[in-house]
Amino acid sequence: MTKQKKFITCDGNQAAAHISYMFSEVAAIYPITPSSTMAEYVDEWAAAGRKNIFGETVLVQEMQSEGGAAGAVHGSLQAGALTTTYTASQGLLLMIPNMYKIAGEFLPCVFHVSARTLASHALCIFGDHQDVMSARQTGFAMLAEGSVQEVMDLAGVAHLSTIKSRVPFMNFFDGFRTSHEIQKIEMLENEDLAPLIDQEALAEFRARALNPMNPVARGMAENPDHFFQHRESCNNYYEAVPAIVEEYMNEISKITGRKYGLFDYYGAEDAERVIIAMGSVTEAAREAIDYLVANGEKVGMVAVHLYRPFSAKHFLAAVPKTAKTIAVLDRTKEPGANGEPLYLDVKDCFYGAENAPVIVGGRYGLGSKDTTPAQILSVFENLAMPMPKNHFTIGIVDDVTFTSLPQKEEIALGGEGMFEAKFYGLGADGTVGANKNSVKIIGDNTDKHCQAYFSYDSKKSGGFTCSHLRFGDTPIRSTYLVNTPNFVACHVQAYLHMYDVTRGLRKNGSFLLNTIWEGDELAKNLPNKVKKYFAQNNISVYYINATQIALEIGLGNRTNTILQSAFFRITGVIPVEQAVEQMKKFIVKSYGKKGEDVVNKNYAAVDRGGEYKQLTVDPAWANLPDDAKVENNDPAFINEVVRPINAQDGDLLPVSAFKGIEDGTWYQGTAKYEKRGVAAFVPEWNPENCIQCNKCAYVCPHASIRPFVLDAEEMKGFNAPVIEMKAPAAMKGMNFRIQVSVMDCLGCGNCADVCPGNPKLGKALTMVPLEQELAEAPNWEYCVKNVKSKQDLVDIKSNVKNSQFAQPLFEFSGACAGCGETPYVKLISQLFGDREIVANATGCSSIYSGSIPSTPYTTNAKGQGPAWANSLFEDFCEFGLGMALANKKMRARIEELLKGAIAADETPADFKAAAQEWLEGKDDADASKAAAEKLVPMIEAGKAAGCPACAKLSELAHYLVKRSQWIIGGDGASYDIGYGGLDHVLASGEDVNILVLDTEVYSNTGGQSSKSTPLGAIAQFAAQGKRIRKKDLGLMQTTYGYIYVAQVAMGADNAQTLKAIREAEAYPGPSLVIAYAPCINHGLKRKGGMGRSQNEEKLAVDCGYWHLWRFNPLLADEGKNPFTLDSKAPKWEDFRDFLLGEVRYLSVQKAFPKEADELFTQAEKMAKLRYQTYVRKSQEDWSEQL
Secondary structure, eight states: OOOOOOEEEEEHHHHHHHHHHHHOSEEEEOOOTTTHHHHHHHHHHHHTTOOOTTSSOOEEEEOSSHHHHHHHHHHHHHTTOOEEEEEOHHHHHHHHHHHHHHHHTTOOOEEEEEEOOOOSSSOOOSOOSHHHHTTTTSSOEEEEEOSHHHHHHHHHHHHHHHHHHOOOEEEEEETTTTTSOEEEEEOOOHHHHGGGSOHHHHHHHHHTSOOTTSOOOOSOOOOTTTHHHHHHTTHHHHHHHHHHHHHHHHHHHHHHSOOOOSEEEEEOTTOSEEEEEOSTHHHHHHHHHHHHHHTTOOEEEEEESEEESOOHHHHHHHSOTTOOEEEEEESOOOTTSSSOHHHHHHHHHHTTOTTOOEEEEEEOOGGGOOOOHHHHHHHHHHHTSSSOOSSEEOSSOOOSSOOBOOOOOOOOOSOTTOEEEEEEEETTSSHHHHHHHHHHHHHHHSSOEEEEEEEEOSOSTTSEEEEEEEEESSOOOOOSOOSSOSEEEEOOTTHHHHSOTTTTOOTTOEEEEEOSOOHHHHHHHSOHHHHHHHHHTTOEEEEEOHHHHHHHHTOTTOOHHHHHHHHHHHHOSSOHHHHHHHHHHHHHHHHGGGOHHHHHHHHHHHHGGGOOEEEOOOGGGGGOOOOOOOOOOOOHHIIIIIHHHHTTOGGGOOGGGGTTOTTOOOOTTOGGGTOOOOOSEEEEEOGGGOOOOOHHHHHOTTSOEEEEEEOHHHHTTOOSOOEEOOOSGGGTTSEEEEEEOTTTOOOOOHHHHHOOOBTTTBOSEEEEEGGGGTTHHHHHHHHHHHSOOOGGGSOTTTOHHHHTTSOOSBOSOSOOTTOSSHHHHHHHHHHHGGGEEEEEOSSHHHHHHSBTTBOOBOOOTTSOOOEEEEOOSTTHHHHHHHHHHHHHHHHHHHHHHHHHHHHOTTSOHHHHHHHHHHHHHTTSHHHHHHHHHHHHHHHHHHHHTTOHHHHHHHHHGGGSSOOEEEEEEEHIIIIIITHHHHHHHHHTTOSOEEEEEEOSEETTTTSEEOTTSOTTOOBBTBTTOOOSOOOOHHHHHHTTSSSEEEEEOTTTOHHHHHHHHHHHHHSSSOEEEEEEOOOGGGOBOSTTGGGGHHHHHHHHHHTTSSOOEEEOHHHHHTTSOSEEEOSOOOOGGGHHHHHTTBHHHHHHHHHOHHHHHHHHHHHHHHHHHHHHHHHHHHTOOOOOOO
16 A cells, blocks of 8 residues: 655755654754754754654754764764764864764764855855865765755665765755755655665674773874875775665655656756756756756756765766756855866866867855856856856856856746745744744645745844745745745835835735835825836735734734734635634644743734735826935945845845955944834933933943933034933033934833833833834934034943943944843943954854944944954954954064164154153053054154154054953853863953853854753753753853953843943953843743843842852952952842743743753752852952962
8 A cells, every 4th residue: 555645844954854863863963053953853852752763762962062063973973873963064164073083984974964155254154065065075975955855855865875885974955045945845754764774784883883892992093104005995985885875765766756866867858058066056957947948948957966975977877968068056166276176076077088068167156145047047058158158157247257147037937826925024023933834834734835935134133034935736946035926025114115125026916014004194105116016017005004913912023923814814825714723723833832821912913914904006106206316425335335235135236346345344334324214112202201320321232322412512403302411510511312213223122111210200211103203313313423422521431321421332233122232242332442352253243243234333433443353153262362462462562662762862752751651551541542642643753754663663553552352252152162262261361351141042043052051941952941050151260360250230230230341351361251141032021021131130130040240350469359249139039930931941831840840949049059159259258368
């Protein structure tokens, strides 16, 4: 009896995890985008008790780094367990040393890789083949897949082949394009693949395990006399691999009916023009080939599956004998090489062959650059030329070295009956999650094929998202973005002016807008360009105020379920009743762990999704004039490079746009030009209630609310309300105003939450709809352009109020609304930004601090500001130390030159005096600034007069002011992958400052557990709640005795945070500041969510979950206790309530009620133990000196 086919709607990562789980006994893992979810699935399935082929759950172990994960895989294999890992990009590179060992020792395993770009001139988290190509020399076999179905079918081939061949495998597919594309596919199960395991080979693997009952030694050292011969002895194993892989591919074909070969040919039997490629591009290429063959052209493609070992015999057998020209497409770039790897392999196969075809190579799709059938048509056109261009590029315009092929107009080749939809959303509004559910509802409840893919910018929540959905009656091979949608939903009304949201919308299509406007008001506010498109293309336009509905239901900014419901009702892709029933099922699945209240609110959202209305499209709109172009005086770089990227038109930039910044350099201060206006609600200032405390500005994550102090002259052009200043004395009589940048605000509400206001009159800030406050935009522009900073009138380091008169040199970042991290980063920029240099770890803080085109670090009126750079995740402290060492070396050179000048008789007395002043005060920030101001004009004058020493000093002048070296990273970097470096850099004794932004999870990769994650918290890789206590990083570093250490939480104690940061920076040696930062991954349950993140910090300290303290070695020199416990005795009775106010703890209680109580009791016990340790430390007597 034929087995009934079982279908699943999933993405490539889930398909790979599903297969790998079957064959794995141990998984050693470490999070990295876009591979993390494979390990997360395995961890969740193991926690849920899913059985592998061997009838057991997989043992999952998170490591501190990818290098550590590879080491654990290596050890587990040597001890006889089938072991797997999942990685990408830099993570794969960190595994390379162990990969050589694993391959050399013939240990059967599979590394699953969502292939991703490597950081070069810039970091890019998106997909290409740079990482796998950088590991092709390790001795791992390499198997490639081009679609989600291929991943399901062929990942098992890798596992089966490695057991039989003993050669380890790298199983890879395109990061994001395949790893995150959701498709409805046929599913394989344990019983399909279990019979295919070579049991004899498996038994031999077990027998080879290290065993003290039968001991052997491995990993020995060898000498020159025999190493070479021993290395060559591996050849037979590799020669056997192609036949073994082919055998298992045939077995899979018998099960599925889908034919696979090491190299699959597709196209005309007598093709004369052939392309060679691997990965997801092969799917889009099939569409282009079908189109050309239908038009009588002789074209085809060879899709590569087994890339290593590369079997020339199988490859040549796959290429039609009629082929006259071949184009090899590589998704990687190897500067300086004579061609990319696959191209060189193909050329080698034909080397010396009679009548060999002309072979050219080209690059495509770097960094997930979309590769469409139109681009493939260009490749075939190039092959038809008398002399085809070699080393070409597609999908870009290279107007510098002229590698690019001509671009062709996009045509819809997806097939008849294809329904395409696009959804424009705001990060964390739930749009992406709802669309994932939608495609699964359609896939699981109809016979239709479906596909979903999601594109994002690099901002955190609050960034741009676009969901691309396709449904059809035939398999979907369109591995590129939706360009010709039938339906478009715009979930953010501000996008109407920011992006071309109607681009490609088909005639007679539908458009849904989430808007606060109604009827005539909506028609009035729509841009002419949009109205014109609607009228010219007969678009049916629908609108709904999902923002208001969500507010009424109590869902905050989560409009997703309402708009998902509206989509199903408008399009009718499945019957509405069925859609409603399924949406509610998915609500339970998605939100069940968050509590019944959240489920019921989403049920209400489904029901209210029918409250949309239709807008009448006036035929006269077809003749509307173009919208007036807004003129500005902004720099050319902003208009020609930054704005197109912000408008999602970066694809249109030519290579020449980056002339002069080829090394990845970007100008600071570009974030202020975005002015997105995406907040639903913004703060309104009531001057009568304001006590001028500046707390609102202090806590604002995005620096979008600030105090401005206006003198009489500045007041002449300003008409908005102000308050007369009473204090500080230097500002008395001036005019004070709290000004909001409503177009930069993300509407979190922390400012209004912390505002103490007037005890009798109430708060000075109230959250109101954005539209109500749009008139504030010009007031902001006036203040930032015409009101000078008054920070020089006060000591900005003395108290919280004064600190906020300093200009933030970190503003409008891409961080989430309510982010707990950025207020610390912003404060440091205010206190030290004019002389600050930052080494930033990869992670959340690097993404919101430096994602092109947005640079939130900016400059003051003198052009000074933080200089910022990112190296890697694992070496951020060493990177920062390197900066400090270079600074130290250059300043030592200045010292020698100035000492020489002082000693020279001909040196003027005033120069000698200024030089002496600098030498005496060089290690003090203020003194070095004052001395530098005197010295620099003299140095320049001396240089102009021909003084050689002054010429050298002029080159070094920017080192005169003492630099403030900051090293910034999250807990994943600091507690785990970069801890070795952090410890070493602090131990070095050099004058550097490390800021650890402690969210207690890997925030950037989606909330995985770190050694900072407390006992009892659920996180990715801790699906049942973390079972071991949090590492006390700060206390560990105090044992050195000469490191300044502080633990802070801004919302709990504003003044303590300021004091700790001030002391840390002033300390003449290494310092470490660990800052508690609530994160969107925590799932704050208390009303207001991340809009009360500062209050969450206060609650954490009040109940004893987090503690405030400082360790200042300078006090020890005075015979005082260097340890100061700043937080008060905790209210332990509130501890559990605090835990249950966050989903990361509440969900443990819901999923594992029995274990939860014990875990929470243990978590409280650990917090008490930690507090008792701090109390003891604070009571030590340091008065007696040895």
